[in-house]
Amino acid sequence: MTDAVSATGADLVARATRALAAAGVPDPARDARRLLAHALGLAPGRVTLALPDPVAPGRQAAFDALVAARGRRVPVSHLVGERLFWGRAFAVGPAVLDPRPETETLVAAALARPFRTVLDLGTGSGCILLTLLAERPAAEGTGTDIDPAALEVAAGNAVRLGVEARARFSRGDWGGAVPAGARFDLVVSNPPYIAADEMAGLAPEVRNHEPRHALTDEGDGLSVYRHIAGQAGSLLSPGGRVLVEIGPDQGAAVAAIFETAGLSDIGVLPDFDGRDRVVTAFLA
Structure with a gap:
């Protein structure tokens, strides 16, 4: 020894x-x-x-x-207190999902077009919203989350990245946390898309140490997309975009949900491994 x-x-x-x-x-x-x-x-x-x-x-x-x-099987990120995303270190912990490389697909798609205002539904650590604000110094944005502990993490990350003056956070259920009449050029979300019957197959680091409500809707994994699609018309400015992360087998289903909601120019984008990862749509 x-x-x-x-x-x-x-x-x-x-x-x-x-x-x-x-x-x-x-x-x-x-x-x-x-x-x-x-x-x-x-x-x-x-x-x-x-x-x-x-x-x-x-x-x-x-x-x-x-x-x-x-x-x-406590995640390394929880033990060291941070996780890299888009080249920046974000504070993380049990209250939020770990930022993951595949979510950078959504960020890249968001940055491909101009925007001045952005809404992040279910912001968690704030990694999506705050990265977009850091990359677009003229933009401002709002992040919503139902969990006050997650909002505290996100607010701390805003300070860490130096974008706190352009970031606002609001507690509530998806778009219900947004003031009436507020509209945005861009709405983004990485919602809970894992079906309840798939949870048992997740790695212990995820299943046992990340917030369950941020992983699964306790149903078919599609309910939040229906919710976001139903709210898009009241949250987006005319011509605005919505981008959502999806599971690799959900592209067709989420695209159909957005089409039924009246959104247009719907596309499904692959991640760096070639798997469906983001659905994008516009408000006509």
């Missing part, structure tokens, strides 16, 4: 990698290095330089606690 006082960073990473692998954690070596960087207070890209050095007992204890939590 490696002595606790003399263990190097490499010793700790090797030991943690074995423990995480035994717990079924995907890519255990990557996670071990990331957690060591956090325990040492280093930028992730610099942890390799510290691997040959002995680690102080207090830092070892902090690292061991992080590894134990990761072995229980």
